[in-house]
Amino acid sequence: MMRRLSAIAGAVFLDAIKRKVVYAVGFFAVVLAFSAPSLPSYGVGVDIGVYREVALALTFAAGMVLALALASNRIPSEVERRTVYNVVAKPVSRWEYVVGTWTGITAVMGAVIAAFTVIDQLVGLVRYHDAMWQLWQGALAIWMEIGVLTAFAVAVSAVSGAVVVAVATLTFAFVGHSRQPFLQQVPGFPDWLYPSLDSFNVINPVAHGGGYGALYALIMAGVFAGWVVALLVLGSLGFARRDL
């Protein structure tokens, strides 16, 4: 099983990492990272914190765009071009194909987010003489959230087309960060039922504080694993019932 999963994930990684969209988004993210310190709203004494906040936001935005570009069309295009036949006609379970696809894309996102973080660090080092190691804590949270969003996109794409996937994933991300306003507007709604991604929002402690602790990282990893498993199970069930 692990051999088949790693084979699919490896092929997805190799195929995705060479796509032009990865380098196009990366290029603009780098331009923005270099531009961030010159934003006019910086005040004396808070500029480092604001830079970290902007760097994390840019990393998340670029990662989100890239994850959507890679995940929303991966399975639909494989089905449309029939490349999926060469995989699922072999002794491979449908769920292995879904999970392998998610793993490959999430690995690409890990590499891209790591590259962004290195660039953010370099800019910070040059501009503020601060290595900003806590940005890696932010990068880990961003990667986990992007992983959840990728799982959502892959799950929806197992039964739907690319446009529906992109719109649904954006909606999911928006809803996932609207927990507090929603609960305030709908008193009595059980808060545990609301699909929240707020656990991954670590901008304040990373940008303006001392980062987060090991326990919080474990909680975040648990939320990440729960979301990913649930979404990939749903996606696998949908894909298993699909005629190709």
Place this chain on the structure above:
Amino acid sequence: MTDTQAPAAVDVATSDAIAVSGARKVYTVFPQTKRVAVEDVSITVPVGAIHGLLGPNGAGKTTTLKMLLGLVRPNAGTFRVLGLDSRSRAGRAELGFLPEQPYFPPQLSAAQAMRLYARLAGLPEREIKPRTAQLLELVGLAGQQRTLLSAFSRGMLQRLGIAQAIVGRPKVVVLDEPASGLDPLGQRDVRNLMLMLRDDGATVLLSSHQLSEVEAVCDRVSIMSRGRVAAEGPIHELLGVAAATSVTVSGLSGDVPPALTALAGEATVVEGGLLLFSVPDVSVRRVVDAVDDAGGTIVAVAPKRESLEDYFTRMLSNDSGEVA
């Protein structure tokens, strides 16, 4: 093209390599329209045979293959390969599949793609490199290991598709239009490959609408029309016209003696100005003599046979159209 490594021994206890029984597939088109793609199809292929699946577009060939391979969920029917459920992982481990007009992740190289499919087929790690080199040479892609698939032509992708279909040394190989996109040399290579696979003990199920491809290699054929098996048997029996022979003649250039016309009927002028007579088997000797007497030359004497196109046309016109 030769393969130096034969597939693993076939389970001798199983006489049928492929056994499809009562296959049925109904597609539901939004919102409620139902379209019957395959209606009660049964096909049996003995171990070591090359079996053709013929039929016009929309006959249900590809849907039948997809059900066999677990790509499409059937509404009814059983699908077995070497005694195993062909839709299970164990069953698919015995199968190799070339889809019609195969396509691959464009950013992978040929070697990377072959590595992926070899690992999925369960080939041991140490065998992947030599097997990849061997198969790429076998299908005419030697030296292309590092070439990105985005740079491959249609024919090269087809050849790679064949290589990935047999990378795991499957005992049963399902080929959907394998000669599609290939030049005549490539088509000949594919025919030789199928014969080689049979010689190595594998069973081949070939779906095609090219009569020449099928008749060159197939032991038996199933002809599908409108979701059903309309006929099954050796192709020369299915397409043969009972008790009739075609006699092809040169050297008469339309100046056919009345005696010959009386004996053989009107001739059809075919390519190169040759005359084609369709005569009863019992009259062949006398017709040959009459041609000789008239100064003509016998070019060919062969059992008369319908063209596949004629067969399909007749079959479709006879079909009651019960299947949508």
